[in-house]
Each structure stands twice: as C-alpha cells, then as structure tokens.
Amino acid sequence: MRGRDPVTDATPGPADSELQEILTQVHAQCAADRRGEVASYIPELASADPDHFGLALATVSGQLFTAGHAETPFTIQSVSKAFTYCLVNELLGPDELMRHVGVEPSGDAFNSIEFDPTTARPFNPMVNAGAITVVGLVYRELGDGAFEFILDRFSRAAGRRLDLDDAVYRSESETGHRNRAIAHLLKGIGVLGGPVDEVLDLYFRQCSIRVTATDLAWMSATLANLGMQPLKDDPVFDLMAVRDTQSVMYSCGMYNYSGNWGFRVGIPAKSGVGGGLVGVVNRQLGMAAYSPLLHATGNPVRGVAAFELLAEELGLHAFCCTKLGSSIFERFLR
Numbered sequence: 252m253r254g255r256d257p258v259t260d261a262t263p264g265p266a267d268s269e270l271q272e273i274l275t276q277v278h279a280q281c282a283a284d285r286r287g288e289v290a291s292y293i294p295e296l297a298s299a300d301p302d303h304f305g306l307a308l309a310t311v312s313g314q315l316f317t318a319g320h321a322e323t324p325f326t327i328q329s330v331s332k333a334f335t336y337c338l339v340n341e342l343l344g345p346d347e348l349m350r351h352v353g354v355e356p357s358g359d360a361f362n363s364i365e366f367d368p369t370t371a372r373p374f375n376p377m378v379n380a381g382a383i384t385v386v387g388l389v390y391r392e393l394g395d396g397a398f399e400f401i402l403d404r405f406s407r408a409a410g411r412r413l414d415l416d417d418a419v420y421r422s423e424s425e426t427g428h429r430n431r432a433i434a435h436l437l438k439g440i441g442v443l444g445g446p447v448d449e450v451l452d453l454y455f456r457q458c459s460i461r462v463t464a465t466d467l468a469w470m471s472a473t474l475a476n477l478g479m480q481p482l483k484d485d486p487v488f489d490l491m492a493v494r495d496t497q498s499v500m501y502s503c504g505m506y507n508y509s510g511n512w513g514f515r516v517g518i519p520a521k522s523g524v525g526g527g528l529v530g531v532v533n534r535q536l537g538m539a540a541y542s543p544l545l546h547a548t549g550n551p552v553r554g555v556a557a558f559e560l561l562a563e564e565l566g567l568h569a570f571c572c573t574k575l576g577s578s579i580f581e582r583f584l585r
C-alpha cells in the first residue's frame with residue numbers, strides 16, 4: 252500500500268482491510284475474463300500482455316488499495332483527454348472553450364470523422380476530434396512549452412514524475428493517418444489552434460505518456476478531491492474546471508457505451524485504448540483499472556466489469572438510492 256503516512260496514520264483498521272478484500276475479490280472475479288482484443292491499429296500497442304490486469308483505488312484522504320498489475324506501465328492514451336480538457340478549461344475559461352468544442356455525446360466511435368451538425372464543432376472533448384481541438388488550444392496558448400505543461404500537471408496529479416513512451420509515440424506518429432485527416436478537417440472549419448503537424452505531434456505525445464493504474468488512481472483522486480492532490484496537498488487543477496470535467500466524463504467518457512455506463516455504473520469515467528480506465532467518485536475516491544483487452548467500443552473489458560462490481564458493492568453510483576449502498580462506502584472514509 253503506497254501513500255500511507257507512517258507518522259500520522261494508524262495501523263489499517265477493519266474498514267481498510269474490508270475494502271482491500273472487496274478489491275481483491277473483484278479482481279479475482281474478473282481476471283479470468285478473456286473477452287476482447289488488444290489494440291493493434293497503433294502497432295506498438297499490440298505487444299501488450301493480455302493477461303495483465305490491475306486495479307487501484309485512491310481515497311481523498313490519501314489511502315491506496317491495489318490488486319494485480321497496479322504497477323505495470325502502459326500508455327495513458329485517451330484517458331489523457333479528460334485531464335487536458337480540465338487544463339484547457341482553466342487556461343481559456345468555459346465560454347471560450349465552448350466556442351471550439353461542445354459537451355454533447357456523439358453516440359459514435361471515438362475516432363469517428365463527424366462534427367455536431369448544429370454547431371459545426373466537435374461533439375465533445377472525449378472523442379478524438381474534440382481532444383485534438385483541445386490540444387490545439389493548449390498549443391495556441393503555450394506553443395513549444397505545451398507538452399511540458401501537460402506532462403508537469405499530469406505528474407503532479409499522479410504524485411510522481413511521469414515520462415513518455417517513445418516507442419508508442421513514434422508508432423502512432425508514423426501510422427496515425429485517420430487522426431491526421433481529422434486534424435486537417437478541424438483546420439478547415441477554423442477550430443485548430445496551430446499548424447496541423449505541431450498539434451498532432453502534441454496529441455500523440457500526450458497519448459504516449461506512461462502511467463500505471465496506481466498513477467491513474469491518484470490522478471482521478473485529485474479530480475475527486477476538487478483538484479487538490481491528496482498526498483501532497485498540491486492544488487493541481489482549477490475547481491470549476493474539475494466540475495466541468497467530471498460532467499463531460501459522465502456523459503461522454505466511454506464513447507458509444509456512455510449511456511450504458513451512466514446507467515449501469517454511474518461514475519464519471521474515461522477509458523483509453525492502452526487499457527487504462529479511470530473513474531471519479533466526487534469528494535470520495537479515484538478509481539483506476541488496467542487491462543489491455545478491449546471491447547469493440549475501445550473500452551477495456553475487465554476494467555468495465557470490475558467497475559460495475561465495485562460500484563454495486565460499494566454503493567458508488569451517482570444516483571444510488573439504497574440506504575445500504577451509500578452507507579457501505581461511508582464506513583471506509585475517515
């Protein structure tokens with residue numbers, strides 16, 4: 252368990268061990284699920300081990316619980332979109348941001364080449380068209396310093412210095428023709444904040460930041476903790492931007508599974524084709540999973556199944572109405 256302060260924290264009490272037990276059980280229940288495929292459209296991602304499966308929960312009070320491959324590195328991919336949206340919201344403010352990208356679920360695949368017919372803008376920042384637009388705005392504001400800005404804030408949220416997976420970055424850079432097409436269309440409609448090549452380079456770099464499930468749990472716990480990194484008391488994200496980010500994660504974070512996700516799991520979330528998945532339980536905890544076997548929607552199969560079980564077991568659904576459900580998690584909070 253990382254993150255416990257040996258001086259101020261008491262020995263784990265029964266609630267801690269109970270939460271750890273639930274996580275271990277959920278991990279065991281989902282580990283045998285072999286459904287799905289490892290992403291291969293970015294060639295370097297195809298080498299991921301399909302047996303890898305990790306879970307991590309980080310509370311806003313600084314506790315960490317893990318199961319399985321929680322320390323195995325992988326690339327953040329589209330999980331990054333939620334965090335960069337939060338950053339650009341802070342840089343530009345929500346009104347200016349809304350002029351470039353909307354907050355409407357598209358009901359389409361993450362890489363679909365289409366815009367909202369009423370606004371002629373990308374539907375939302377969680378699909379590629381919206382995320383490339385968001386990255387373009389960071390580039391417009393910060394130019395060559397944009398990647399370091401993103402990496403620094405992601406690192407502060409994770410509580411440790413993150414780095415770039417150079418092989419995945421080069422692999423996507425060489426093969427990302429569909430994203431190039433999207434970026435040219437965005438340039439054509441006037442929402443791309445910089446030259447196509449520079450903006451795409453920044454997007455591919457952002458997607459290739461290397462993380463573990465534990466890092467993602469701390470990053471989402473920072474959102475859950477209203478922008479403050481729980482272990483470091485570091486104000487990483489802007490408060491109002493955190494609210495907007497969680498809202499759009501709730502409605503759009505799981506692509507064309509978002510409606511089902513909101514219904515069944517009820518937690519703001521974001522997935523990535525590297526196998527990462529985060530969930531934010533506002534003011535309570537950050538959740539993360541790593542499993543590279545993906546459903547056709549691009550969401551990690553075991554991660555989705557595990558979050559569903561955890562939401563049920565711990566009463567985490569935003570609209571949970573059983574007294575039992577909501578009180579279960581309260582027992583784990585201090």
Ligand code: GLN
Nearest residue numbers: 328329361458523524549
């Ligand atoms: N870098 C990937 C892409 O743009 C991210 C997609 C994803 O994780 N869904 O295709």
